[in-house]
Amino acid sequence: MDRRSLLKATGLSALATSAALHPAAAAGARPRNAEADVIVIGAGFAGVTAARELSANGLRPLLVEARDRIGGRTWTDTFLGRRIELGCQWISDRQQLFHSELARYGISTVTDPAAETVIFPSGNGLAEVDPAEVYTRQSELLGRLFAGSESYLERPTDPLYRADLIRGVDHLSLRDRLDQLALAPADENWINGTTASYSGGSSALGGLTALAQWWRLGGGNIDGWYGLLGFSPAVGMGGLLQAMLDDTDGELMLNTPVRGVTVSGRCVYVTTSRGTLTAPAVVVAVPVNVWRTIQFSPGLPKVHTDASLQGVGVPDSVKFWVHARTDRGRVSAQAAEGFPISSLFTHTDLGDGHQLIIGFSEDRSLDFTNRAQIQAVLRQMVPGIEVWDLRSQDWGRDRYSRGAWALRRPKQLLAQLPAIQQPYGRIAFASGDTATAWNGFVDGAIESGLRAARQVLEMRR
Ligand SMILES: Cc1cc2nc3c(=O)[nH]c(=O)nc-3n(C[C@H](O)[C@H](O)[C@H](O)COP(=O)(O)OP(=O)(O)OC[C@H]3O[C@@H](n4cnc5c(N)ncnc54)[C@H](O)[C@@H]3O)c2cc1C
Numbered sequence: 001m002d003r004r005s006l007l008k009a010t011g012l013s014a015l016a017t018s019a020a021l022h023p024a025a026a027a028g029a030r031p032r033n034a035e036a037d038v039i040v041i042g043a044g045f046a047g048v049t050a051a052r053e054l055s056a057n058g059l060r061p062l063l064v065e066a067r068d069r070i071g072g073r074t075w076t077d078t079f080l081g082r083r084i085e086l087g088c089q090w091i092s093d094r095q096q097l098f099h100s101e102l103a104r105y106g107i108s109t110v111t112d113p114a115a116e117t118v119i120f121p122s123g124n125g126l127a128e129v130d131p132a133e134v135y136t137r138q139s140e141l142l143g144r145l146f147a148g149s150e151s152y153l154e155r156p157t158d159p160l161y162r163a164d165l166i167r168g169v170d171h172l173s174l175r176d177r178l179d180q181l182a183l184a185p186a187d188e189n190w191i192n193g194t195t196a197s198y199s200g201g202s203s204a205l206g207g208l209t210a211l212a213q214w215w216r217l218g219g220g221n222i223d224g225w226y227g228l229l230g231f232s233p234a235v236g237m238g239g240l241l242q243a244m245l246d247d248t249d250g251e252l253m254l255n256t257p258v259r260g261v262t263v264s265g266r267c268v269y270v271t272t273s274r275g276t277l278t279a280p281a282v283v284v285a286v287p288v289n290v291w292r293t294i295q296f297s298p299g300l301p302k303v304h305t306d307a308s309l310q311g312v313g314v315p316d317s318v319k320f321w322v323h324a325r326t327d328r329g330r331v332s333a334q335a336a337e338g339f340p341i342s343s344l345f346t347h348t349d350l351g352d353g354h355q356l357i358i359g360f361s362e363d364r365s366l367d368f369t370n371r372a373q374i375q376a377v378l379r380q381m382v383p384g385i386e387v388w389d390l391r392s393q394d395w396g397r398d399r400y401s402r403g404a405w406a407l408r409r410p411k412q413l414l415a416q417l418p419a420i421q422q423p424y425g426r427i428a429f430a431s432g433d434t435a436t437a438w439n440g441f442v443d444g445a446i447e448s449g450l451r452a453a454r455q456v457l458e459m460r461r
Contacts, residue, residue, distance in 0.1 A: 036062035036251070038456055039270050039279040041258045041294075044072025045442050046430035047285030048241055049449025050456075052248040054283075057457055061250040062279070064272060066257035066400045070245060073287070073313075073401050073432075074442065076238030079321050079391045082348065082356065083236050086319055086393040088405070088442050089358075090229035094217060095443035097450075102233060105243040109231040112347060116329030119381060121189040121336040126381050139222035141191045142215065144181055145174075149212040149220065156216035157437040159209065159413055166209060170414045174211060175204040189336035197342035198407055200314025200396070201362035210408035210439070217438060237442070257400075258286075260295035261427065268426050271295075281426045281459050283452045288312040288420070288433040289402035296427075303419040304429075312412065312433040313395075313403025316362040320392035324378070325353045326385045333381040340366050340377050354388075368392035406433035406440040421451065426459060428452040 040051045043065035051061040069075070075086040091098050091109070102109065118131045152165035160166060172180075174195040178188060192203055198214075199206030218224030233240045245252070253274075260271035261282060270277040284291070291300065291308035299305070322344075330346035344359035359378075367373055368390055375387035395404040408417070421434050430452035435444025 034062060034275075034277050036060065036277065036279045038062070038281045038283065039064060039268065039277055040250075040283040040285055040430075041261075041270065042066075042072065042285035042287075042430075043070040043245075043252060043254075044285060044432075045074065045241060045244075045445035046432055046449040046452070047072075047283065048244050048248070049446045050283045050285060050428075050430050050452045051250050051449075052244050053450060053453035054456060055249040057453070059456075061248070061283075062277060063248075063250060063252045064256050064258055064270065064277065065252065065254050068255050070252070070254075071238055071241055073395065073404065074237035074241065075393065076236035077391075080323055080356070080389065084321050084347075084356075084391070085232070085237055086321075086391070087395070088237055089232055091231050091233070091442065092218065092224075092228045093230060094219070094224070094227070095438055095441065097438075097446040098441075098443040101240060101244065101446065105240065105247075107240055107243070108234045110234050111231055112345075113330055113349065115332035115345060117331045117382075119331065119333035121186075121193065121334075126333065126335060126339075135222060137187075137190060138225075141183070141187055142194075142222065142225060144183075145177060145191060145195075146212045146215045146220070149216050153209070153213055153216045156213050159213050159436065160418065163414065166414060170207065170209050171410050172208040173204050173410045174199060174206045174208055175202070176410075177208045178203060192337035193335050193339070193342055196337035197317075197360060197362060198314070200404060200407065201316045203337060205314065205409060206407045207410040207412060209413050210406075213439065258294060260297065262297040263425050263427065266426075281428070281456045283428045283430050283449075283456060285430040285449065285452070287401050287403065288406070288431055290400060293399070293402075301419070301424060303416050304424070307412065307416045307420050310409055310412070311403055312406045312408060313401065314405060314407050315403050316364060316396035317404035318361045318363075318366070318368060318392050318394045318396075319404075320359050320361065320368050320374075320390060321347075322357045322359065322374070322378070322387055323350075323389040324355055324357050324385050324387050326355065326382055327353055328382055328385075330355070331357070331382050335381065339380075341381065344378070344381065362396075364396070368394075406431075406435075406444075408439065421448070423452075423455045423459065428455040428459070 037059040040047045040063045054061045074088040120129045155161040195203040218228050256272045262269040268282045332345040334343045340363040341361045346355045347358050348356040430448040432445030435447045438444035
């Protein structure tokens, strides 16, 4: 029996619903206390990658997921009958691990249409600018922001290759770096929206070396920077993840938040809302920001606790989709730091001025169920825009992510990164937040899942 037919035999082809697998759990009853070869906590890209690799090596993983869906910070859903991404959406053509997954499952990529109207900070507000000017000016300003990164991040996939030089800059926040540059106010406003938004609200939060690593991974130029978010899988993030899961011989429990992980002798006990699960080894594949909510016994090493308390995933980001109408054509707008909406751009032209627009906000005071309020803010960016409908996801307030993508804080690269990748006894850790190369991206989650699977196999030797 090949792996796929074995998977069907165990009912795992219907993994997206726990009811098919665990009727008792879906009904709210306690499932049997279960024993597994290995337990993987969290069914995002990191956890699913680890589970698939472990199953490819002959183990039968039990994936335990708090939500009623797989995917974590990727969330492929629908809005107005169209497929949308409420979390992660784009990939770069430089992300080798992601592209090898696409190739493995025969999935192609698509690109978003280019904007016709580009809006940037100007004077006290926002104004339409020539796209060619944006290209030249952003190239120059980002080049200045990241000057020197070609040395201190000589090998961006190995950010500590020049640890000697990193020591001189790892303490700097993006705000520190902007202050060093002492840009003219107009120039500062052209890039502080980027540094603040990627940091989850304030340029003071994100570490210079973290964003500089993204710049260098893109090739250290403006084309590569834009290319970081250049493509999407044609089947959505969820389509790829489901293909990976379908390729896994294991078991999935949805709706099962993990509360505690206790290591005793050669056994790990995983306490869930529905009972206790045991295995000789565990992969903790929840976001780093979530580690602090799980009771580990014995307690995690200080470096793990510090990382989780400080946070690696940026604290705030609401991603929203708007059905809007505007006579400006396909728009792309970027605000300065402090504006309630950091960026927006047209995703789909629905015809007759109607569009699906994607936006990001780090402002907790905005109410994305209040169409009039959001329209009033959007009109400061795109005059006259009409908001017809809204859909949003607040990742900072989501208790199973407690933040959005990873962008390391100052000092976290040197002080924490290698250490939090290490297993702790019978526990391995997987998360896009701990990746060496594409930290903060799904490619990095895959990297971490591959590493955690290797570590578990090593533990069992
Ligand atoms: C708005 C947004 C936009 C993004 N855009 C991009 C992008 O364009 N490109 C890109 O590459 N990356 C992007 N990212 C980052 C990317 O989504 C993440 O790096 C990646 O998905 C992390 O995967 P992961 O498996 O490490 O973590 P997660 O996807 O967070 O998976 C962790 C899983 O653990 C589960 N979990 C948490 N707590 C518990 C518990 N107690 N018990 C059981 N299960 C638990 C969660 O429910 C979740 O399913 C974006 C992220 C966000 C939020």
